[in-house]
Amino acid sequence: MTQTPQRPSYVEAIARSGVLGRLAAFDPHVAGTPPLGLDLPASDIDILCHAPDPLRFAEAVWHAFADQPDFAIWQWQGSDRPMVARFRCVGWIFELFGQARPVAEQLGWRHFRIEQRLLALGGPAFAEAIMALRRAGAKTEPAFAQLLGLDGDPYAALLLLEPLDDAGLAARLNRATR
Known part of the structure; x- marks a missing residue:
């Protein structure tokens, strides 16, 4: 039986790709x-970038990664028209997102930060409950929203938790996990 080589950790893949230095x-x-810590075998590595000049960002990405397998780059039509690129490198799919907003203001980063806080406060049992939903096919934000009992659009609902301090988030977690 032939064994499939394991892909490296995402940290090693980032280092080997040189993506952070190149961007x-x-x-x-x-x-x-x-x-x-919520990735599945098909998960990608997201790199969020501040790209006030989308053409400059696209040129830099093209120059750095166009030779990688499955390379593609496109520009969204809505919002402030961010640039997105995907490629495969060292066993992972990378997705680069360049938007005119500073990274700290981007929705993807804001979701990521609130999810980090919730996982830190919720502990291993909460993380495992999220993973169970992910393994069953749920996307990340909908899984969080489901476990927290958040109504409506899960992406918008998670952002409503952003201003809460840790005590407020912990209270929300306690109410949801009773």
Whole structure:
């Protein structure tokens, strides 16, 4: 029986890809499920960037990664028209997101930060409950919203928790996990 080689950790993949150094001019931040410990075999590595000049960002991404397998780059039509690129490198799919907003203001980063806080406060049992929903097919934000009993659009509902301090988040977790 032939064994499939395991892909490296996301941290090793980031280091080997050189993505953070190659995109340093765009303030790259790693987000998404791998750094949260919620990744599945099909999960990608999300890199959020501040790209006030989308063409400059696209040129930098093209120059750095166009030779990687499955490379694609496109620009969204809505909002402030962020640039997105995907490629495969060292066993992982990378998704680069360049938006005119500073990373700290981007919705993806804001979701990531609130999810980090909730996982830290909720502990291993909460993380495992999220993973059970993910393994059953749920996306990350809907899984959080379901466990927390948040109504409506899960992406918008999670952002409503953002201003809560840790005591407020812990109270929300306690109410939801009773």
